[in-house]
Amino acid sequence: MKRLLFLFFCFYFLTLIQTSFLIHFNLGWQLGFLPVLFLVIFINFFEGPSENIGIPSAFLAGFFLDIFSENFIGFHILILLLVSLFIKFILKKYMQIPVWEKIKK
């Protein structure tokens, strides 16, 4: 629960930075979308098999992106959930990096 709360604030502020700060740097929409996307990919890539924060991360990240964008709520959630599920599928099938577990230990 604590971890979820941390992710909530983390994605909230990251989205704010992305939509209010990075927008000035003429990076374009695609690049502006990257910080949150990178974090989602990072979490999903390096979480252990027993961890369950990848999907909630994608959901939270997508939710905040939808809040601070003109799209309907669910647009970024769906995209990031799909990204998260795709990573999980790839990792489960072909490889596993137990970084989170090692850190936990």
Add this chain to the structure above:
Amino acid sequence: MKLSPKFKIGIIIILLIALFAILNLTPAKKETKNFFYLISSPVQKTLWRAGMETSDFFEMISEMKNLKKENEELKLRIQELISENISLKELKKENEILRQALKIGLQEEFKLEFSQVTGIDISDDTILINKGLKDGVSKDLPVITEQKTLVGRISEVYKNFSKVQLITHKEISFAAEIEDYNQETPILGEMKGKGNLKLLLDLVPQEKEIKKGDVIITTALGGIFPKGLLVGEIQEVFKSDIEPWQQAEVKPAFDIKKLETLFIILEF
């Protein structure tokens, strides 16, 4: 009762769809967004300002590379514009002079060629103008100002330039008359150049009364200059009972320092 994973996933998907539908199809979407905008507003403002200042800073650094180049380009452009401006001013001036000349009727009276003074030799009472053989200029043609004031005559002609002997030149002498509307017969005399921008009116009969301030104009006698051109103004009269003629010092009507544009009378 233990739920199968597939069932769990199905329930989650249904719940998600329901949540999205509620959020998007009801006023809840606006309310939710408004709530987050409200609580985020102070942070957003700070971040917005910080982003703007930071991007300005980086933009300034990246612009600095181009500043030198831009500066040089602008300097070149300024020089171009200055030279363009100068030529336009010259054209404007020329245009004004031509207009003035047209107003006086010079163009109707004579066939004129516009010229500009390019050099002055006061010690020799000559000036150099920028019109020559290729412009149809020939020796002995009269040169006047736009105010119909006699300046001199062409003494030497080059391809693109001509030398003009001022009427004050020692070699120049011509017939002139004193403009006096009260007298039926004009008072005639001979204008002689004395050099150093000085003129002398000579051969004026003793019985004729001339005084300081009388205006002298050219006469058609001798055919050197056309009639009616302004020559100058009497400054001082020299009268002697012994001499058969009286003389007068004449101040030329043109101002050598202001001679800039002239007209050559090609035909009169």
